[in-house]
Amino acid sequence: VSGDLAAGLAVLREKFVRNALEKLDLLDQNLSRLAAEPGNTETLDRAMRLFHSLAGSGATYGFPEVSHSAGAAESLCDEIAAARRGVTEAEIASMRSGVEVIRRAFGEDEQSEADSAAQRILIAEDDAGEASFLTLVLETAGYAVRTCDDLTYAAVDCADFEPHLLLLDEAGAARLAPLMADHLGRGGKVIAIGSFAGAEGQAPTGVADGVKPSPRTVLETVARVLAQ
Amino acid sequence: MRVLIIDDEEDVRSVTALSLSAVGGMDVIEASNGPDGLRLAQTERPDAILLDVMMPGEDGITTLGRLRESELTRSIPVVLLTAKAMSFELRRLQELGARGVLTKPFDPMALAGELRAILGKP
Numbered sequence: 490v491s492g493d494l495a496a497g498l499a500v501l502r503e504k505f506v507r508n509a510l511e512k513l514d515l516l517d518q519n520l521s522r523l524a525a526e527p528g529n530t531e532t533l534d535r536a537m538r539l540f541h542s543l544a545g546s547g548a549t550y551g552f553p554e555v556s557h558s559a560g561a562a563e564s565l566c567d568e569i570a571a572a573r574r575g576v577t578e579a580e581i582a583s584m585r586s587g588v589e590v591i592r593r594a595f596g597e598d599e600q601s602e603a604d605s606a607a608q609r610i611l612i613a614e615d616d617a618g619e620a621s622f623l624t625l626v627l628e629t630a631g632y633a634v635r636t637c638d639d640l641t642y643a644a645v646d647c648a649d650f651e652p653h654l655l656l657l658d659e660a661g662a663a664r665l666a667p668l669m670a671d672h673l674g675r676g677g678k679v680i681a682i683g684s685f686a687g688a689e690g691q692a693p694t695g696v697a698d699g700v701k702p703s704p705r706t707v708l709e710t711v712a713r714v715l716a717q
Numbered sequence: 718m719r720v721l722i723i724d725d726e727e728d729v730r731s732v733t734a735l736s737l738s739a740v741g742g743m744d745v746i747e748a749s750n751g752p753d754g755l756r757l758a759q760t761e762r763p764d765a766i767l768l769d770v771m772m773p774g775e776d777g778i779t780t781l782g783r784l785r786e787s788e789l790t791r792s793i794p795v796v797l798l799t800a801k802a803m804s805f806e807l808r809r810l811q812e813l814g815a816r817g818v819l820t821k822p823f824d825p826m827a828l829a830g831e832l833r834a835i836l837g838k839p
Contacts, residue, residue: 494739494825505728543769545800546728548822556822560800667806 498550505550506595512539514635516588520581521649522642527575536584537566554594562587581678587638606717607633613643613650613661623656623682626707640665654715655679678714718838719744721761723754724769724779724798731766732825733798741829751780759789765836766790767819770799770810780814785814796835798823 517562519536523529540563547555562584569576610632614620620636627634637646642660647655657665720743724730727749739794742748745760748754751774758766766784770777777797785792790835797808817835819828833839 494735497735497739498732498825501728501731504731508728538773541800542726542728545821546726546732549732549825550728553822563800 501608505546506645509543509547509555509591510595511636512543513588513592515539516584516647517649518635518637518642520584520588521645523576524578525642525645527577527581528546530570533566533570533576537563537570540566540584547591552591552594554590556671558587558590558594580630607631608654609633609635609650609652610654610656610711611643611647611650612636612656612682613646614638614656614658615640616658619682623707627711630708632711651677653677654711656682656711658682678717680710680714718765718833719746719761720832721746721748721754721758721763721766721774723748723766723777725749725772726769729769729798729821733828736823736825736828737767737832740826741833751775751777751783753792754780755783755787757794758784759787761800762789763774763793763826765816765832766793766795767832768795768797770797772814778810781813781815794836796832 514526516536516539519532519539522613523536526532540559543559544556544563547553547559548557565580566585569580610627612620612623612627612634613639614623614636617638620638624634624636635646635650635652637643640658643657643661643665654677718741720737721732722730722737722745724733724747730747730749734747737743737745746757746763748826754766754768757763768777768780768784772780775783777799781795781797784793784795795814797810797815797818798821799810799818800821810818819831819835822829826834
């Protein structure tokens with residue numbers, strides 16, 4: 490019986506870690522948003538639920554420090570929500586520390602170092618399927634990728650992540666790209682994500698450095714624009 | 718013994734189901750939210766329900782109320798699963814009609830025994 494449990498747990502644990510790392514990425518985004526909007530109760534609630542999820546399952550999967558740190562951060566979120574006040578900088582710093590403790594528990598510190606050496610790409614796209622496809626292709630090619638599904642917060646995520654390249658939903662490109670230019674990494678570029686049927690290579694004038702023309706040429710376009 | 722797990726977290730449902738089946742030899746059915754859990758409870762009539770407290774939408778307390786209201790499910794013992802283990806909260810949850818409360822995170826090796834102990838089914 491314990492053998493069955495151990496074998497089953499090993500499989501579930503791998504999946505748990507993958508899910509948890511995605512939650513940590515979401516927490517990074519939400520904490521950046523809270524730093525920009527300390528009184529945003531929806532963002533605070535999202536962060537609290539993410540911490541709650543990690544707190545409730547970490548130790549069950551053999552990561553007691555995950556439950557401990559996430560539980561402390563969840564309680565802090567709970568306290569702030571109950572007091573109906575904004576989050577302070579010190580509290581955000583404390584939550585970020587909790588996230589880092591959890592990340593280290595998963596051995597993610599090495600991955601973070603690798604990510605910092607890789608070229609960073611932020612995908613600001615509200616179409617989940619499109620964002621997932623681009624993330625898969627670009628991460629497989631060795632880029633460090635972060636996604637943002639709410640264009641309202643793209644500038645905040647851009648400031649936090651400092652990407653070398655921004656893949657930006659064409660619908661928001663004209664409005665947002667100039668606002669985010671200051672936050673791109675040194676020499677940062679912008680590619681507008683348009684229809685796959687769109688004209689190849691025709692970037693919106695004065696806004697983007699290129700357009701993603703088709704699924705098969707995503708990597709070529711990204712490499713070309715980064716090299717410009 | 719047949720147990721219905723109602724929890725929105727797939728990571729928790731999976732490990733709970735594994736623990737109850739592999740260690741406790743129980744049959745397990747699962748639902749990811751309160752309304753689906755209520756429907757499954759009414760059609761499948763499990764021997765016990767393990768119900769998460771903090772779920773988006775209809776939370777565990779609301780779901781517990783609906784289970785107690787339904788003639789088909791009111792006699793099924795419900796054990797709440799919660800990450801909040803303050804003693805006054807545990808008392809409040811039991812006063813709402815729960816047979817007992819188990820806390821998260823739990824030990825997968827011990828969960829089935831703890832559930833049986835609460836249900837009085839060694």
